[in-house]
């Protein structure tokens with residue numbers, strides 16, 4: 461039973477582990493020379509409802525990635541504006557940890573390998589065709605495929621819908637832009653849009669910590685967070701509305717420079733003109749680490765999401781599943797890992813012709829997957845983003861009693877749903 465996963469971001473890594481655990485021969489294909497995709501520059505975990513989602517997955521035995529992340533965190537149980545019991549992983553050291561964990565499980569990793577097309581047989585994908593620089597095309601056959609290619613970039617989208625390529629960690633110019641497996645298989649994808657804005661701009665940058673004042677660095681290293689007021693004249697209006705991560709679209713983030721210690725200094729703003737930033741005390745020497753042109757803009761995401769059912773099977777292709785941002789307007793590492801684990805698990809179930817798993821609405825993860833699917837069928841819903849950590853979906857979690865922070869209660873909830881250990885080997 462061969463499962464082929466395309467895209468090695470957090471969703472692809474989680475899908476690979478879940479499928480391998482269920483006994484599949486797993487191939488994971490990643491366009492760049494590193495895993496984790498946009499997770500190479502994120503780092504915030506367990507804030508608000510993400511805590512509940514992570515613990516639900518652990519109770520279902522689908523949470524080893526959360527445990528690996530917890531083992532590599534710089535800060536835990538911290539608070540920053542609007543966000544509680546957060547933790548921050550070290551973005552500089554996370555990728556090799558995950559890569560080694562996947563290799564140790566016998567997952568076949570193909571890095572610097574970009575899928576460019578699919579070969580169809582009837583309504584099924586027979587193989588994906590890929591290209592590695594300097595080598596001939598290769599094809600990977602599989603029984604079931606999982607599209608984890610995300611929604612970020614490529615440069616044409618960042619040029620058309622954003623402020624141009626800001627040279628982010630995805631490095632499209634070097635490795636070639638994102639290619640969607642679902643689209644290549646003939647699926648008409650959905651596009652997030654709000655008014656005239658197509659897609660959304662990524663909501664954070666990273667500054668070299670070494671380029672900031674020693675006072676700011678000390679605060680960051682000690683507490684994980686630094687909040688520095690922006691003088692009225694330097695505030696940039698309207699930045700919040702274009703952000704992909706609506707959970708941070710709070711005025712605190714417009715009136716202050718909010719920095720988080722993820723190894724570098726994570727700047728909670730989609731971009732900030734460098735000259736204006738350098739006028740704020742402590743930032744006189746500031747420079748960007750990611751994206752390199754963070755003074756101008758950031759990557760555009762949420763273009764090209766696949767229509768799918770609640771088991772994460774892509775509609776219209778018999779043997780294709782999807783996860784992460786490809787599965788809808790779900791923002792975040794936690795969201796990608798949860799959907800990735802479910803898609804990997806269901807890919808194996810499907811290959812075995814067994815009933816696939818739909819997580820129930822009594823669990824936050826199941827409710828989010830179902831809710832986002834319904835919302836995306838409406839014009840208004842396509843203008844929003846959904847995350848356990850804030851904005852509309854966190855409000856829904858609270859209203860429905862799904863937001864829990866007591867691990868024992870979360871385990872009981874999972875048990876009541878009859879799902880304890882469901883993802884176990």
Ligand SMILES: Cc1cc2nc3c(=O)[nH]c(=O)nc-3n(C[C@H](O)[C@H](O)[C@H](O)COP(=O)(O)OP(=O)(O)OC[C@H]3O[C@@H](n4cnc5c(N)ncnc54)[C@H](O)[C@@H]3O)c2cc1C
Nearest residue numbers: 467469471491497498502503504575610639784785792793
């Ligand atoms: C700057 C920034 C900061 C963020 N900060 C946080 C944070 O702190 N906390 C948080 O929870 N979320 C954060 N997010 C959001 C979060 O990173 C994403 O929502 C989530 O990680 C998406 O995971 P994914 O696997 O769906 O997609 P991606 O991370 O986009 O991964 C997709 C992968 O597929 C690969 N790929 C694409 N096409 C192909 C192809 N044709 N062949 C092979 N490979 C292909 C790409 O190279 C990439 O590695 C941040 C996002 C950005 C951009």
